[in-house]
Amino acid sequence: MPTPRRRCAVAKDLGPGRVRTLSPEGTDMAAERWYAGDGGPEAPIAKSAPDTCWSCGFPVRLAGPLSDTFGVCANGNANDDGKVVTVNHGCGAHSEVKLARKQQPIPVPDHVFDTLTDDEFVSL
Numbered sequence: 001m002p003t004p005r006r007r008c009a010v011a012k013d014l015g016p017g018r019v020r021t022l023s024p025e026g027t028d029m030a031a032e033r034w035y036a037g038d039g040g041p042e043a044p045i046a047k048s049a050p051d052t053c054w055s056c057g058f059p060v061r062l063a064g065p066l067s068d069t070f071g072v073c074a075n076g077n078a079n080d081d082g083k084v085v086t087v088n089h090g091c092g093a094h095s096e097v098k099l100a101r102k103q104q105p106i107p108v109p110d111h112v113f114d115t116l117t118d119d120e121f122v123s124l
Contacts, residue, residue: 027065034070039085049090050097057095059085 034040053059058078059071069087073080078093
C-alpha cells in the first residue's frame with residue numbers, strides 16, 4: 001500500500017493531461033536496471049576508476065525519487081557522456097583528473113603582425 005507521501009507524488013506526476021505515469025514499482029525496476037548496468041558501481045570501468053561520480057563536477061542530478069542515487073554524465077570527454085550513472089560509478093574522466101603533459105591542449109601562439117608587406121600592393 002503506498003504511503004500518503006507516495007500517493008501525493010503520483011498525483012503530482014499525473015498533472016493535467018497525463019493519463020498514465022510511471023508507477024513506484026516501475027521506478028524501482030528502472031533503478032535496479034540502471035544500478036546493475038554499465039553506469040553502475042559494478043561496471044568494469046567503475047571498478048578501475050580512481051574516483052566516483054559523487055565528487056565529480058560533471059554529473060547532472062536527476063529530479064524526483066531517483067535523485068539521491070542517479071545523475072546524467074555531462075562530460076563530453078567521458079565514455080558515459082549523456083548516460084545515466086550512479087553517484088558511486090566512476091569512469092576515469094573525473095573533473096579533478098589532471099591531464100598528462102602530452103594530453104594538455106597546445107597553447108595558442110602570440111599574434112604575429114606582418115610588417116613587411118603593404119596590403120595595398122598585394123595582388124591576387
